[in-house]
Amino acid sequence: MRYLSIPLFLLTASPALAATGPFISLANTNFIVTLAFIVFVGILMYMKVPSKIGAMLDARADSIRADLDEARSLREEAQTLLASYERKQREMLEQADRIVTNARADAERAAQTSKDEIAASIARRLAGAEEQLESARAAAVKDVQNRAVTVAVAAAKDVIARQMDAGRASALIDESIATVKDKIH
Template sequence: MELFSDTTFWVAAAFFVFVGILIYVKVPATVTALLDKRSATIKAELDQARALREEAFAALSTWKTRQAEAASRADQVLADAKAEAQALAAQAAIDLDAAVARRTQQALDRIAQAEQKAAAEVRAAAVDAAIAAARDVIAKSLGPAEQAALIDKAIADTGRRLH
């Protein structure tokens, strides 16, 4: 009888009765079903997470490819721009050399024209001086009768020289 007065016995008996009721009510099957359902939900979420991860890696790969292409295009545009700038600089140097040569030639032509004009003016001044000197010499050395004869001869020669 001591067995019935021991509290440990009653706790053990209550536990086994409680477990028996739970088995009878099929609580373990319900718990198992809930756990299976939760497991299926977690598996679906993991599958979805894997799919999203794969999409993210695919998008990242696509983005890296596009970035590399854009960098390549930018490098090509930069190289083309540098080449064009060098070509323009070379053409500008050629044009500048041509302009300098053209201006130098124009200056030389102007100098030659100025020299010719100066020489013509010197010749004209020399001719004028020679004529004035000749006139003075002739006027002083010839008398009025000889001067009139020279004038008549010059008038006669003028008609012959003009035709």
């Protein structure tokens, strides 16, 4: 009974004093704490707290698993979209390359066509210029010939007029008429 005379707050305040008596005693704080713990665990078991905690943890695990599955499916969908966009980008780049190649080929063909047309135009103009030069040359030659004939006729007229007398002129006229008659018939 000696232990009952010690105030209870001293037992709780001094663990060394609590451990000196018998273990199964209400004066032993270790026993009281052990008993309270067992009662607490018993209440938890009676209320099925571990199964509720397990159910809550399972629900949380299921929720996390569902979130992970959703994240995985979103990731796969994002990868699919990324692959699709990369494929479309490659296709667009290939199409742009084809367009550039076709544009270059068209530009080269147009440039070659323009060069050919310019060459043909220059050839036509040169031919026209040569024809004009030939025509001008022919006209100049004809003009020179006409002048030469005119000068020759004038010179011949002067020479004939100086050397010609009336008898000789009449003989030349008769001879010319006879030549013309022979050529006409």
